[in-house]
Amino acid sequence: MTEDPDRPRQRGAYAKGIARRQEILDRAIEVFAERGADRTSLRSIASAVGVTHAALTHYFGSLEELLVAVYQESTVPERQQPDTLPADASPVERMIESARTNREVPGLVQLYSTLVATALEEGRPAAREFATTRFSRLRREIAATVREQQEAGRMRQDVDADAVAALVVAASDGLQTQWLLDDSAPQHEALALLDRLLRPGSR
Amino acid sequence: MTEDPDRPRQRGAYAKGIARRQEILDRAIEVFAERGADRTSLRSIASAVGVTHAALTHYFGSLEELLVAVYQESTVPERQQPDTLPADASPVERMIESARTNREVPGLVQLYSTLVATALEEGRPAAREFATTRFSRLRREIAATVREQQEAGRMRQDVDADAVAALVVAASDGLQTQWLLDDSAPQHEALALLDRLLRPGSR
Helix, strand or coil, X not given: CCXXXXXXXXXXXXXXXXXXXXXXXXXXXXXXXXXXXXXXXXXXXXXXXXXXXXXXHHHHCCHHHHHHHHHHHHCCHHHCCCCCCCCCCCHHHHHHHHHHHHHCCCCHHHHHHHHHHHHCCCCCHHHHHHHHHHHHHHHHHHHHHHHHHHHCCCCCCCCCHHHHHHHHHHHHHHHHHHHHHCCCCCHHHHHHHHHHHCCCCCC | CCCCCXXXXXXXXXXXXXXXXXXXXXXXXXXXXXXXXXXXXXXXXXHHHCCCHHHXXXXXXXXXXXXXXXXXXXXXXXXXXXXXXXXXXXXXXXHHHHHHHHXXXXXXXXXXXXXXXXXXXXCCHHHHHHHHHHHHHXXXXXXXXXXXXXXXXXXXXXXXXXXXXXXXXXXXXXXXHHHHHCCCCCHHHHHHHHHHHCCCCCC
């Protein structure tokens, strides 16, 4: 016999591990929604989730990695409301819609801000990788939309697609923060203004 | 005698307290510049600054309040390079200059991001007061500059000054973050683009 008799059992253990990890992650998402992402420790989350500290470390490594996993799991398309955007929606309209769906998940915007702030610190590779990858992917996707809209005549031609993409992402993030702190901040007006400034023939 | 004989001594103790607080703050600024604002505790800062935990709590209350004090002290005009802006500099040019002087203080941008992320959490009144006040003051100042520039014909008339102010602050903060994470992010190009879109006759 050349087959490894342990193979099926290993595979079963692996599948069980995946399921257990997902179970912990689902519960962690609820815990974060209730208590926020900061002032917390892997130990206190383990206790709230109902697993040992060792189990949490086994599945997620560090608090930083768990936070990234919680954010990513909370923003997978299947967990979010389907968006209601027309196919020719502008980049700014897309960011407004995305900000709206993220706001519906309790604690998600706070978790995002915490992850970005953590990414700026030294020695935080998981948060940095998360934030850098997210910004880079968003800029690339938005720049592609800008080029399409420029070709279709729905966006002014004399703007660089990559600069527009970076500006739209920055404006969306920054205005969300200002509005969460103070709902008199003109988030909607400022995004509508940016949208208008980018249309052809705006003067 | 109606004069309180303790008055001069009290005043002396008060002045000494102020000086001691400033001494601790100066040293805390150095500590933050060296090790960053996160993953730290009042206890570890006390040890690095060379005071007791009780003394730090006496002068600053909490880690959150100490972080706010460090940020505010690091950004007082006397501590910064004088700016070299012409009197008619646009709001975007002013934000670029301010971002540049802040980047020269080690750890300051990271500390700012940490404070803003902290402000978004529940139960963090000092960080929230700091961030809300800062955004509100900046928007008010920039909106005033926008109105002046509109009157002087240096900015397009058909934009709302408050919306422009919120947009410029958001773009400046967000692009700084993107650039710190990845220096291929077109921070300068995006801010120059926003500046141009706001000029009269841009089309």
